[in-house]
Amino acid sequence: MKIESVGIDTWGVDFVCVGADGLISGLPHSYRDPHTKGFPEKFFRNVMTRKELYSMTGIQIMDFNSIFQLYAMSENSSSILKAADKILFMPDALAYLLTGEMVTEYTIASTSQLLDPFTGNISDKLTCRLGLAGDMFARMVMPGHVIGNISRDITAECGFDYDIPVVAVAGHDTASAVAAVPATKGPFAYLSSGTWSLMGVETNGPVINEFTFRNNITNEGGVGGTIRLLKNITGMWLLENCMKEWKKEGKTYGYEDIVMMAGGSPRFRFLIDPDDPSFANPDSMTSAIASYCSSTGQETPAAPEDFVCCIFESLALRYKEVLGILQECRKEKIEILHIIGGGSRNRLLDRYAANATGTTVTAGPAEATAIGNILIQSMAHGFCSSLDEMRALENSSISTETFHPEDSVLWEKGFEKYSHILR
Numbered sequence: 001m002k003i004e005s006v007g008i009d010t011w012g013v014d015f016v017c018v019g020a021d022g023l024i025s026g027l028p029h030s031y032r033d034p035h036t037k038g039f040p041e042k043f044f045r046n047v048m049t050r051k052e053l054y055s056m057t058g059i060q061i062m063d064f065n066s067i068f069q070l071y072a073m074s075e076n077s078s079s080i081l082k083a084a085d086k087i088l089f090m091p092d093a094l095a096y097l098l099t100g101e102m103v104t105e106y107t108i109a110s111t112s113q114l115l116d117p118f119t120g121n122i123s124d125k126l127t128c129r130l131g132l133a134g135d136m137f138a139r140m141v142m143p144g145h146v147i148g149n150i151s152r153d154i155t156a157e158c159g160f161d162y163d164i165p166v167v168a169v170a171g172h173d174t175a176s177a178v179a180a181v182p183a184t185k186g187p188f189a190y191l192s193s194g195t196w197s198l199m200g201v202e203t204n205g206p207v208i209n210e211f212t213f214r215n216n217i218t219n220e221g222g223v224g225g226t227i228r229l230l231k232n233i234t235g236m237w238l239l240e241n242c243m244k245e246w247k248k249e250g251k252t253y254g255y256e257d258i259v260m261m262a263g264g265s266p267r268f269r270f271l272i273d274p275d276d277p278s279f280a281n282p283d284s285m286t287s288a289i290a291s292y293c294s295s296t297g298q299e300t301p302a303a304p305e306d307f308v309c310c311i312f313e314s315l316a317l318r319y320k321e322v323l324g325i326l327q328e329c330r331k332e333k334i335e336i337l338h339i340i341g342g343g344s345r346n347r348l349l350d351r352y353a354a355n356a357t358g359t360t361v362t363a364g365p366a367e368a369t370a371i372g373n374i375l376i377q378s379m380a381h382g383f384c385s386s387l388d389e390m391r392a393l394e395n396s397s398i399s400t401e402t403f404h405p406e407d408s409v410l411w412e413k414g415f416e417k418y419s420h421i422l423r
Helices: 039-046 050-057 066-075 090-099 124-129 152-157 173-179 210-214 237-248 255-263 285-295 304-330 347-357 368-380 387-395 408-422
Strands: 015-019 084-089 145-149 165-168 188-193 196-203 218-221 227-234 336-340 360-363 401-403
Touching (some): 015 090, 039 050, 039 066, 050 124, 050 210, 090 145, 090 165, 165 368, 173 188, 173 196, 173 218, 173 227, 173 368, 173 387, 188 304, 196 304, 210 304, 227 304, 237 285, 237 304, 255 304, 255 347, 285 304, 304 347, 304 408, 336 347, 347 360, 347 401, 347 408, 368 387
Parallel strands (some): 188 336, 336 360
Antiparallel strands (some): 145 165, 188 196, 196 227, 218 227, 360 401
16 A cells, blocks of 8 residues: 555644754653743743733643743753754654654644744744744744655665655644544534543634633634634543552553443542642642642542542533633534544543533544544645535544433532632
8 A cells, every 4th residue: 555645743832953963952851841840930020921922822821831941941051952953843853854854834833832823923022032043943834735755765764665745734633633523513612632631612813812811721723724722621631640550559440440430429529620730740649639629628539439530520520611711702602512532432521521511512533633634634635625625524434422411400510519619
């Protein structure tokens, strides 16, 4: 079978520095690396205010955003940054290693908090305030652009005797996933569910105002000139870390075990704010959850089933909270919530999401990022010409599962308790 092309997507914000000799310098920081700790606050004291930065970028303030990584490196006199000729985000860096061509793909750049969402280019004002040269970022390209061919040395080593183009897909994995939302009607919201949950809506332009600033809503680039108006929500990160702890204790649980544990306890006994900073990277997730419950006047979870119930119910109630915020942004009722990504396989959480939000949920595809990546490559090859055509092509090829809201009175009471705890 002939390989027609290759497309690369990754997580957002992280980047590599490239020297004037074209070689990548050092190792990139991970977005979970603590080297940015305290630097957003320092940035807001010394460079510009939080509100000024948001008004210029429309990106939610998160301490690992590229702008804060670069600021931390600059303040720490990073030798790698001093020697840098170019900065490449992760999918662009991998494409460069394959093709020798440097580009900056629009959707991945939009996660950096360096992009002007109105012009679609890296903001000269921000790079200047950071002390970066104006040409440190390669030319901007949109999803569907053909970057170049994989070098002959690489194709020969892999046993291919023909050119293989590399397509700039939506380099941010969530942007590729959202391109694969199987939406046939609207208005709809999407929830990209995995280690992170990202809930959002599509808009035709950035939405930056007092309400979005106050609620830390982000405006990230999408396919076809769309804006992904969304909010990050801590996802399966909570459960994944608990399960690691239990495994060390000799307790290993499968999906069926988790479902039984979640269904076997009283509803809404333990609730948390999944996005509380204490859950970002604790030494012990179970201890962090127990401390949160204790500090908010609740019983303290102890058994694994307590933690499972707490996580699933709290996530579903957080979905309801964020969906309400997005509806306020759109000024219209959202009729359907599409849950995509690996987390869409979690039928229990899908059902909880429908119950909590009071909205019909469509679950799938689980491999939304890969499907979106392939669909954008198909656009580069001329098989479809728009986002609507891509989704129509997808809808003819995949199956999904639908969940309708149930137990609305019970879940409204749960949301009242959740809201009270957060207050």
